[in-house]
Amino acid sequence: MKILVTGGAGFIGSAVVRRAVADGHSVVNVDALTYAACLENVASVAASPLYAFEQADIRDRAALDRIFEAHAPDAVMHLAAESHVDRSIDAPGDFIETNVTGTYNMLEAARAHWVRQGKPESFRFHHISTDEVFGTLGETGQFTEETPYAPNSPYSASKAASDHLVRAWHETYGLPIVMTNCSNNYGPFHFPEKLVPVVILNALSGKDIPVYGQGLNVRDWLYVEDHAEALLKVVQEGAVGRSYNIGGENEAKNIDLVQTICRILDDKRPSNHPYAEQITYVSDRPGHDLRYAIDPSRIREELGWRPSVTLEEGLEKTVQWYLDNEEWWRALQSRTGVGERLGTKG
Incomplete structure (x- = not known):
C-alpha cells in the first residue's frame, strides 16, 4: 500500500511513518515543517526506497493537488x-486555518484524486483526531464512538470541526473514510512543550516542574508506538464510514x-535531591477538562487491537529515550514558545 501521511515529521505522524515503512508500505510524508516538526524524527527511514518527503502546507491546495498527482x-x-x-488559547486563528481549512483542502484534494482514479473502493481517507472533541468527564464513565461532541478549547473545537467535515465528505460525496479519536500520547520524539517531556527536561535542568491546579486532571495515556500500530490497522482493516476510539487503558492523575x-529519574539519573521536590503547582489553564477516558471496545472487538x-x-522507555537523545531535544529548545508558560491569555 502507498500511504500519504500528513504531518509525518511530527510526533505521532513520524511514529506512523517509521512503523509503515517497517511494515513494507510505501510512504509519502507531507509536512510543512512548522515549529513542532523535525525531520530527525524520520531519519531512520529517510534513505529507504519506500520513503518520500514533500514539504508542503495543507493550507496550500495547489501543492496538495500536485502531490496527489x-x-x-x-x-x-x-x-x-x-x-x-495552550497555544490554541493564545492564537486560536492558527488552529482554525490548519485544522479546519487544512482538512477541507485535504478532503477536496483526496476526493479529486479518488475521482480521477475511478473511485476505487479500496481507497481510504483516514482522519486522525482526539478524544478532546468529546469534552470532559466526571469521575466515572468513558468516551465511546457515540459520545456527543462538546469541545471546550479552541484546539478541540477545531478538531471537532474537522471530524464533522470528514463525516460530511463521506455522506455527501461517498469518499471512503475511516476516523479515529485517540487519548493522550507519549513516547519518543515527543515535542518538548507537552507534559511528559516538560517534566523530564525540567527535572534534569533543575527547573520547577509545573503542575496545573492540584494535578487532579485525569488522562488516559497511550504509548505512541502502540498508537501507530492501531492507526495502520484501522487504515487497512477498518470499515468504511466507521470511527474507532483508541485508548491506552492507562488512566492516571497528572500529579x-x-x-x-520523578521516581524513574531518581533511579536512572540520581540527583542530590528527589526530583519530586521540584514540583510546583501553578494556576490552572482556562477551560481545563477534568478527565478523559476511552472505551476501546470497538477497535478491540472488530479489529483485534489493544495496547x-x-x-x-x-x-x-520514554525517560530512557530522552536520557539517550539529548542532542535531539536540545536542538528544539530554542524554538518559539518552548519552555514558556503559554495559554494564559484566556
Whole structure:
C-alpha cells in the first residue's frame, strides 16, 4: 500500500511513518515543517526506497493537488494539525486555518484524486483526531464512538470541526473514510512543550516542574508506538464510514504521572535531591477538562487491537529515550514558545 501521511515529521505522524515503512508500505510524508516538526524524527527511514518527503502546507491546495498527482496514493492518513491546547488559547486563528481549512483542502484534494482514479473502493481517507472533541468527564464513565461532541478549547473545537467535515465528505460525496479519536500520547520524539517531556527536561535542568491546579486532571495515556500500530490497522482493516476510539487503558492523575516520572529519574539519573521536590503547582489553564477516558471496545472487538505497553513500561522507555537523545531535544529548545508558560491569555 502507498500511504500519504500528513504531518509525518511530527510526533505521532513520524511514529506512523517509521512503523509503515517497517511494515513494507510505501510512504509519502507531507509536512510543512512548522515549529513542532523535525525531520530527525524520520531519519531512520529517510534513505529507504519506500520513503518520500514533500514539504508542503495543507493550507496550500495547489501543492496538495500536485502531490496527489505525482504519487497517486492508495490511502491518506491525515495527522497534520496544530495540537497544543495552550497555544490554541493564545492564537486560536492558527488552529482554525490548519485544522479546519487544512482538512477541507485535504478532503477536496483526496476526493479529486479518488475521482480521477475511478473511485476505487479500496481507497481510504483516514482522519486522525482526539478524544478532546468529546469534552470532559466526571469521575466515572468513558468516551465511546457515540459520545456527543462538546469541545471546550479552541484546539478541540477545531478538531471537532474537522471530524464533522470528514463525516460530511463521506455522506455527501461517498469518499471512503475511516476516523479515529485517540487519548493522550507519549513516547519518543515527543515535542518538548507537552507534559511528559516538560517534566523530564525540567527535572534534569533543575527547573520547577509545573503542575496545573492540584494535578487532579485525569488522562488516559497511550504509548505512541502502540498508537501507530492501531492507526495502520484501522487504515487497512477498518470499515468504511466507521470511527474507532483508541485508548491506552492507562488512566492516571497528572500529579501521579509526574511523580512516577520523578521516581524513574531518581533511579536512572540520581540527583542530590528527589526530583519530586521540584514540583510546583501553578494556576490552572482556562477551560481545563477534568478527565478523559476511552472505551476501546470497538477497535478491540472488530479489529483485534489493544495496547501492549503499560504506563509504567512506557514511561520507563520514554525517560530512557530522552536520557539517550539529548542532542535531539536540545536542538528544539530554542524554538518559539518552548519552555514558556503559554495559554494564559484566556
